[in-house]
Amino acid sequence: MAEYTKPIPSPDPVSQPFWDGAKEGKLMLPRCDDCNRVHWYPRVICPFCHSMNIEWVEATGKGTIHTFAVQHNKGLVARGWGDEVPYVSAYIDLAEGDRMLTVLKGVDPNDPESIEIGGAVQIEFEEASEDVHIPFWRPV
Amino acid sequence: MPGEASMSAAIIGAAEANDIGYPQTPKSSLTLHIEAINNVCEMTGIPIKAIDGIFSAGWSPQIAEYLGLHPKYIDTTAVGGCSFEMHVHHALAAIHAGVIDVALVTHGEMGFSQRFTGGKGTGRPFGGGDPWDPGTQHTSAYGLGGAPTSYSHALNRHMARYGTTQEDFAEIAVVTREWATLNPRAVMYRKAGEGDLPPLEKGEWGGGKRGHTFGGPITVDTVMNSRPISWPIKLLDVCLVTDHGGAVLITGPELAKTSKTPPVWIAGAGESISHWNMLEMGEFTKTSASRSAAAAYKMAGMGPEDMEMAMIYDSFTVTAGITAEMLGLAPEGEGFRLWKDRHAAPGGRLPINTNGGGLSFNHSGMYGMQLLVEAYRQLSGTAEDGGFSGDPGKQTSARSCVVNGTGGSLSTTGTLVLVSDD
Numbered sequence: 001m002a003e004y005t006k007p008i009p010s011p012d013p014v015s016q017p018f019w020d021g022a023k024e025g026k027l028m029l030p031r032c033d034d035c036n037r038v039h040w041y042p043r044v045i046c047p048f049c050h051s052m053n054i055e056w057v058e059a060t061g062k063g064t065i066h067t068f069a070v071q072h073n074k075g076l077v078a079r080g081w082g083d084e085v086p087y088v089s090a091y092i093d094l095a096e097g098d099r100m101l102t103v104l105k106g107v108d109p110n111d112p113e114s115i116e117i118g119g120a121v122q123i124e125f126e127e128a129s130e131d132v133h134i135p136f137w138r139p140v
Numbered sequence: 141m142p143g144e145a146s147m148s149a150a151i152i153g154a155a156e157a158n159d160i161g162y163p164q165t166p167k168s169s170l171t172l173h174i175e176a177i178n179n180v181c182e183m184t185g186i187p188i189k190a191i192d193g194i195f196s197a198g199w200s201p202q203i204a205e206y207l208g209l210h211p212k213y214i215d216t217t218a219v220g221g222c223s224f225e226m227h228v229h230h231a232l233a234a235i236h237a238g239v240i241d242v243a244l245v246t247h248g249e250m251g252f253s254q255r256f257t258g259g260k261g262t263g264r265p266f267g268g269g270d271p272w273d274p275g276t277q278h279t280s281a282y283g284l285g286g287a288p289t290s291y292s293h294a295l296n297r298h299m300a301r302y303g304t305t306q307e308d309f310a311e312i313a314v315v316t317r318e319w320a321t322l323n324p325r326a327v328m329y330r331k332a333g334e335g336d337l338p339p340l341e342k343g344e345w346g347g348g349k350r351g352h353t354f355g356g357p358i359t360v361d362t363v364m365n366s367r368p369i370s371w372p373i374k375l376l377d378v379c380l381v382t383d384h385g386g387a388v389l390i391t392g393p394e395l396a397k398t399s400k401t402p403p404v405w406i407a408g409a410g411e412s413i414s415h416w417n418m419l420e421m422g423e424f425t426k427t428s429a430s431r432s433a434a435a436a437y438k439m440a441g442m443g444p445e446d447m448e449m450a451m452i453y454d455s456f457t458v459t460a461g462i463t464a465e466m467l468g469l470a471p472e473g474e475g476f477r478l479w480k481d482r483h484a485a486p487g488g489r490l491p492i493n494t495n496g497g498g499l500s501f502n503h504s505g506m507y508g509m510q511l512l513v514e515a516y517r518q519l520s521g522t523a524e525d526g527g528f529s530g531d532p533g534k535q536t537s538a539r540s541c542v543v544n545g546t547g548g549s550l551s552t553t554g555t556l557v558l559v560s561d562d
């Protein structure tokens with residue numbers, strides 16, 4: 001595997017089930033056992049009803065684009081990403097609720113008008129290290 | 141009915157550091173603080189030793205120690221550029237409660253000069269990102285860094301939701317630049333080398349009366365043709381990166397009478413937060429300014445229709461456009477019209493960002509103090525007399541002003557309703 005040169009997240013005890021799922025290509029999301037709402041990022045308490053009964057569920061990996069931008073400036077993005085400008089960052093509304101940040105795959109950064117806000121996307125995972133597979137999204 | 145704390149304290153003076161913008165020689169953030177503090181105390185005639193409450197974005201213990209003060213109230217609220225509007229809110233509450241008599245709100249930031257000192261002198265009041273912090277952990281993989289890389293998402297969402305265009309937001313930059321050409325303290329006041337101005341020397345950044353390579357009037361085309369930073373944000377949608385120091389003094393009515401400069405009354409104040417990391421933002425075309433403004437208007441017993449000018453944080457054109465909507469100055473989706481239809485321009489019915497804004501006057505990283513200083517200058521009439529800096533700058537006849545700071549990634553807001561003395 002080619003060396004992954006971009007930032008790799010550090011899983012913590014609260015988020016570990018998400019990263020475990022990612023290694024198997026599954027999107028695991030935290031869901032409140034009391035109000036049944038899914039939230040992101042992972043928490044030990046439900047941000048909606050403040051219950052501490054949180055369980056992990058496998059999600060569909062489907063979502064829609066809330067908004068996106070095209071990153072052009074090497075100096076403003078993290079090391080490793082500078083070599084990839086222009087690239088498209090996006091906020092994804094998850095089918096199960098709440099929102100993730102990502103980078104869109106399979107889009108043309110030089111033609112932002114071709115990318116649709118509200119358009120459907122599907123998750124995929126890239127192996128950045130043995131322990132961390134990073135979620136990305138792609139229009140379907 | 142105004143709230144109980146309304147008008148119980150006033151800003152009695154506001155001053156800046158001796159060098160702002162692009163100084164020839166770097167000064168530390170601490171020095172910028174101290175120069176501004178010394179200037180505001182000289183301006184008002186209130187001695188530094190009378191200060192018994194210190195409010196700053198992370199610096200209060202250093203300021204107290206440096207000045208040998210032992211304040212009774214120490215506030216280091218640091219939630220981005222709106223911190224200073226929140227400090228005024230907190231100072232109002234502390235004075236109203238009788239806890240302190242003289243509040244200092246202070247700012248010093250070498251946003252420009254730190255590039256020449258390798259970060260030395262900045263004080264670094266903020267911590268770095270903890271890799272386990274959830275906001276960091278679930279966003280760092282995607283490389284977003286500087287503020288433009290996130291604010292662009294809000295602009296794109298606004299365009300998709302309301303059918304607005306990049307040109308609409310460019311109008312904000314154009315009108316704001318027009319104000320800057322009336323303010324000799326503004327970095328973009330005029331174009332270097334024009335008229336009988338000598339050209340800038342090699343390595344000289346200019347700004348202000350000296351002129352700037354890209355200073356002077358601009359058009360929508362200038363903005364549209366500037367280089368893409370984070371589409372749909374282009375270079376001229378983005379604020380400056382400068383040095384600044386500023387300080388204001390706040391007291392109750394009795395002490396206000398002893399000041400050499402007139403009071404500007406705090407009629408209303410409010411603050412709020414919608415998220416910290418943009419990952420947790422709700423609808424990207426709305427900010428907590430609707431809540432902080434509602435609180436400020438309620439305390440003031442006034443509404444947006446009573447405002448005769450506005451100072452609106454403009455880190456980006458989109459910040460100003462959206463915030464105008466949240467403050468109730470324009471319908472949702474139509475904030476940009478205040479600029480496009482020239483209501484916000486010189487001579488318009490609602491002057492906005494009369495100093496030239498963060499876009500063309502000065503933006504040191506946190507711009508909330510610049511908003512306060514300019515609101516004070518306009519409402520107190522001190523700018524009319526040449527201002528404490530010796531430069532003219534009374535641009536409006538406004539007697540009321542809504543001031544709104546925005547911090548973080550469209551995260552935090554502080555709103556003030558300020559009114560002139562009778």
Ligand SMILES: [Zn+2]
Nearest residue numbers: 032035046049
């Ligand atoms: Zn719940």
